[in-house]
Amino acid sequence: MNKATPPLVHIETFGCQMNESDSELVRSLLKREGYGFTDDRERADVMLMNTCAIRENAHNKVYGHLGELHAIKKERPLVVGVLGCMAQSLKDELTKKVPLIDVLAGPDAYRQLPMLISNALQAQEQGFSKKAFALDLSEYETYEGVMPDREDGINAWITVMRGCDNFCSFCVVPYTRGRERSRDPQGVLAEARQAAALGYKQITLLGQNVNSYRSDDWDFARLISAVADTPGIERVRFTSPHPKDFPRPLLEAIAGHPKICKHIHLPLQAGSDRILDLMGRSYTADEYRRLVDQIRQVVPEIVLTSDIICGFCTETDADYDQTYRLVEQVRFHSAYVFAYSERKNTIAARKYPDDVAEEVKSIRVQRLVDLQREIGAARNREYIGRNVSVLVERDATRSPEQWMGRTDGNITVIWDKGTDALQPGMFTTRLITGASTAALFGE
Numbered sequence: 001m002n003k004a005t006p007p008l009v010h011i012e013t014f015g016c017q018m019n020e021s022d023s024e025l026v027r028s029l030l031k032r033e034g035y036g037f038t039d040d041r042e043r044a045d046v047m048l049m050n051t052c053a054i055r056e057n058a059h060n061k062v063y064g065h066l067g068e069l070h071a072i073k074k075e076r077p078l079v080v081g082v083l084g085c086m087a088q089s090l091k092d093e094l095t096k097k098v099p100l101i102d103v104l105a106g107p108d109a110y111r112q113l114p115m116l117i118s119n120a121l122q123a124q125e126q127g128f129s130k131k132a133f134a135l136d137l138s139e140y141e142t143y144e145g146v147m148p149d150r151e152d153g154i155n156a157w158i159t160v161m162r163g164c165d166n167f168c169s170f171c172v173v174p175y176t177r178g179r180e181r182s183r184d185p186q187g188v189l190a191e192a193r194q195a196a197a198l199g200y201k202q203i204t205l206l207g208q209n210v211n212s213y214r215s216d217d218w219d220f221a222r223l224i225s226a227v228a229d230t231p232g233i234e235r236v237r238f239t240s241p242h243p244k245d246f247p248r249p250l251l252e253a254i255a256g257h258p259k260i261c262k263h264i265h266l267p268l269q270a271g272s273d274r275i276l277d278l279m280g281r282s283y284t285a286d287e288y289r290r291l292v293d294q295i296r297q298v299v300p301e302i303v304l305t306s307d308i309i310c311g312f313c314t315e316t317d318a319d320y321d322q323t324y325r326l327v328e329q330v331r332f333h334s335a336y337v338f339a340y341s342e343r344k345n346t347i348a349a350r351k352y353p354d355d356v357a358e359e360v361k362s363i364r365v366q367r368l369v370d371l372q373r374e375i376g377a378a379r380n381r382e383y384i385g386r387n388v389s390v391l392v393e394r395d396a397t398r399s400p401e402q403w404m405g406r407t408d409g410n411i412t413v414i415w416d417k418g419t420d421a422l423q424p425g426m427f428t429t430r431l432i433t434g435a436s437t438a439a440l441f442g443e
């Protein structure tokens, strides 16, 4: 490679935080080999898309972007790479439908990327196109030793485990990201110390089933407590956990460590036992309810959020009503509500009919979104008149005259900057004077 003018790479990331974190690994792996980076698509020699396959609309977004790259590639030389879950699961469809793709690399194959891209660039210089695919899933790859090239800000992602062994019947993740494997705790702790040294104030531990983390005699409770002890780190969060792995010691660690945030994202998915069983979620509605009670008993100030799927195979009005009632009872702080989207090769796609009409799915989603909005707004109003501790993150999206930060429980707070000498990464106490579904407003 010509080091004087290194090829410039542009990465676009779709989907979950795990993909954000993977894109940081990809940047690190490419920088090591001398590649440069640009945010400006016009200047890029290589465009990479780190993709998501979780629902059909995630696919559609990527196809939309690929259409735009097609127009650019007609005008000038460009290497196009598709990474992540869609690359892994849709190789045939992508290569047939989208001839402009030069490189496909799945989530466990990023160490091969520098070589694949370099080959594609060379081939392009010589006037031909050479497609290269790296799609082997690994039982071991955890990218140990690759220090992520992080985004600026207050938060550092640290991936502590990869893959999923649960095979929930609706979910494509076990097929796109392979089997569960946990990192060595010392590698995680070294990364935490490095993040602190670089000035990050918050660490978010990531994994498809983050609380299933296990490495010899280290479980997730031990790991998160040790990360939270890192000098300089003020807050530790984690996502996404599975309800099956919340032993009491983990709840006690969350309750007892002042730096572990009092927020748990606890995907419910459905409130009918019949549907939960078809989904392969390994808990009943009642077990979920009891877990919520136990969490609230051990960690009274906890903020709970969730994921819910409407219109899963064979879901009747009566099944849906049970979900609706459970959401009324549990009163999450917020929840993502999705319409079921059949994914190829999953257990549900093979065994059950996708028989709830799309309009019915939409109506069910909308009713739950409306309910959750009301509950979320009421929960937020409970903060009015209270002083809350907020970690300053950045300018508010709507106005550079306002700050945006978050409470320990991950609730967004917005307030006017005034004459305060605050900076991102600092703590401040704000009196809450207003609330909407999405945010608290402070003085």
Ligand code: 5AD
Binding pocket: 054, 055, 170, 171, 172, 267, 269, 307, 308, 309, 338, 339, 340, 341, 342, 343
């Ligand atoms: N259809 C709809 N929602 C899905 N999710 C996962 N797979 C599907 C699917 N096939 C949702 C689940 C999960 C979240 C990340 O995405 O609620 O918790």
Ligand code: SF4
Binding pocket: 164, 165, 166, 167, 168, 171, 172, 173, 174, 208, 209, 242
């Ligand atoms: Fe998908 Fe279930 Fe694994 Fe979550 S736990 S990634 S929903 S299979």
